[in-house]
Amino acid sequence: MPADLLRAVWGFDGFRPGQQEIVEAVAAGHDVLAIMPTGGGKSLCFQLPALMREGVTVVISPLIALMRDQVRALRAAGVEAGALTSGNTEAETDAVFQALGDGRLKILYMAPERLASGGTVNLLRRAGVTAIAVDEAHCVSQWGHDFRPDYLRIGELKRTLGVPLAAFTATADAETQAEIVTRLFDGRPPETFLRGFDRPNIRLAFQPKDGPRRQILDFARARRGQSGILYCASRARTETLAAALMAEGLEAVAYHGGMEADQRRHVEARFQQEDGLIVVATIAFGMGIDKPDIRWVAHADLPKSIEAYYQEIGRAGRDGDPAETLCLYGPDDIRLRRTQIDEGLAENARKEADHGRLNALLGLAEATGCRRRALLAYFGEEMVEDCGNCDICASPPKLFDATQAVQKALSAMLRTGEWFGAGHLIDVLTGNATEKVRARGHDQLPTFGVGQDLARGQWQAIFRQMMGRDLCRPDPDRHGALHLTQAAHPVLKGETQVVLRHDPAARTKSANVLRT
Numbered sequence: 001m002p003a004d005l006l007r008a009v010w011g012f013d014g015f016r017p018g019q020q021e022i023v024e025a026v027a028a029g030h031d032v033l034a035i036m037p038t039g040g041g042k043s044l045c046f047q048l049p050a051l052m053r054e055g056v057t058v059v060i061s062p063l064i065a066l067m068r069d070q071v072r073a074l075r076a077a078g079v080e081a082g083a084l085t086s087g088n089t090e091a092e093t094d095a096v097f098q099a100l101g102d103g104r105l106k107i108l109y110m111a112p113e114r115l116a117s118g119g120t121v122n123l124l125r126r127a128g129v130t131a132i133a134v135d136e137a138h139c140v141s142q143w144g145h146d147f148r149p150d151y152l153r154i155g156e157l158k159r160t161l162g163v164p165l166a167a168f169t170a171t172a173d174a175e176t177q178a179e180i181v182t183r184l185f186d187g188r189p190p191e192t193f194l195r196g197f198d199r200p201n202i203r204l205a206f207q208p209k210d211g212p213r214r215q216i217l218d219f220a221r222a223r224r225g226q227s228g229i230l231y232c233a234s235r236a237r238t239e240t241l242a243a244a245l246m247a248e249g250l251e252a253v254a255y256h257g258g259m260e261a262d263q264r265r266h267v268e269a270r271f272q273q274e275d276g277l278i279v280v281a282t283i284a285f286g287m288g289i290d291k292p293d294i295r296w297v298a299h300a301d302l303p304k305s306i307e308a309y310y311q312e313i314g315r316a317g318r319d320g321d322p323a324e325t326l327c328l329y330g331p332d333d334i335r336l337r338r339t340q341i342d343e344g345l346a347e348n349a350r351k352e353a354d355h356g357r358l359n360a361l362l363g364l365a366e367a368t369g370c371r372r373r374a375l376l377a378y379f380g381e382e383m384v385e386d387c388g389n390c391d392i393c394a395s396p397p398k399l400f401d402a403t404q405a406v407q408k409a410l411s412a413m414l415r416t417g418e419w420f421g422a423g424h425l426i427d428v429l430t431g432n433a434t435e436k437v438r439a440r441g442h443d444q445l446p447t448f449g450v451g452q453d454l455a456r457g458q459w460q461a462i463f464r465q466m467m468g469r470d471l472c473r474p475d476p477d478r479h480g481a482l483h484l485t486q487a488a489h490p491v492l493k494g495e496t497q498v499v500l501r502h503d504p505a506a507r508t509k510s511a512n513v514l515r516t
């Protein structure tokens, strides 16, 4: 299963936009031309199918450094991969030939220049090459900037070996595409994937949690009679929120991995057939769902990563009609997701990457400009204009220079030994001499009371946004005590400015947002 390999080999929770269709086509042995923006995740689209197929996939790539990086990463993940480039040591080359000879190798990277030497094609034939992948396929275009004459030999290689070819590029203009088809595919049009990531009919919206149950009920009530999915972070929450929706007279049903298989199938069938059913689900719901008229997808809790978010909201509005989303998030979510990453079994490098993907989602949640622009930028796609179909475009937030406030908060954190959560730190900042504050002597600190100019609710919004910017992280081993990250130091030193959003809810709010 592609999804299992994705998790086991790469440690990713889901595909990025466009990847899955391409992976399936390549794995099925079709000729494929895929056009994806830089940073969109092309390499996975030939690496993963290579693991699903018999034999060796040969990857032609013009960049030696990139090949070596990819081979190193694949080998670290336990994949038999090798490269034949001019940068190889003799021992490296021997090892590749050895692995080829033993039939162990799955992915062989090769610079196009190698195709010029007569023996190469024979070698590849004997080695049992069953597919070709071409990275930076626009290098075959004689009119482009990156023309590589040896790319012209690839068409010949495909003909001789008689195997499918998948070509990848970020260059989308029609002439280059036509040239790729002529030169790499002998003019026979391959299955072509050129899809922007944007789903303009899906409205994007985030809200900080502020009475989340009420927020969800308001959202669902306003959409009575529409089919929707409400994603929750836990099984228990799917049950309680489904009951709350039912109590409002809405048709809702819970769905999670702990239910019997036939119960789950029953819910799936109901959702497919009925109009206006709300499925309140964990991420277990969705893989096999193919309902074009899902009108909304809401998240009662923050998803795991920006990829997961994109995939889940992408289930709405497949028919192209307007669809809506709402994603709630709060400090507890951030803590939960960080803890899940930290307590997982993955190695450190992977955990850091997971934190990075969570940061990207938090950055989107706390965005100060058009959300779609931020979302697409993450996937490598640039938007010329703001979308006009997100909550920020609809009502731009007021921004303020929060540099000083953040410096105060960070120094309160440092002065108290990075041992406390936001609630206590806000007491210190606002000069609230609680018993705990006095018992620790924190009323004697120079930071005591330096934040009296802001209300408690405003401080809560600042702490949440600080966590969203990854300036501080909750520590799972210390009940959510906050500690500074690397990113905090330039702020403390006054080298970076921090601009935050005024939270309209914050001014009036009391202590229920941050519980630490």
Ligand code: ADP
Pocket (backbone or CB within 6 Å): 012, 013, 014, 015, 016, 019, 036, 037, 038, 039, 040, 041, 042, 043, 044, 307
């Ligand atoms: P491209 O070749 O299209 O420029 P890459 O293949 O180098 O892009 O991928 C860009 C980044 O996206 C890499 O850091 C890769 O690890 C990451 N990436 C790719 N696919 C996924 C996925 N499904 N989930 C999370 N990250 C991904």
Ligand code: ZN
Pocket (backbone or CB within 6 Å): 369, 370, 371, 372, 373, 386, 387, 388, 389, 390, 391, 392, 393
């Ligand atoms: Zn927008």
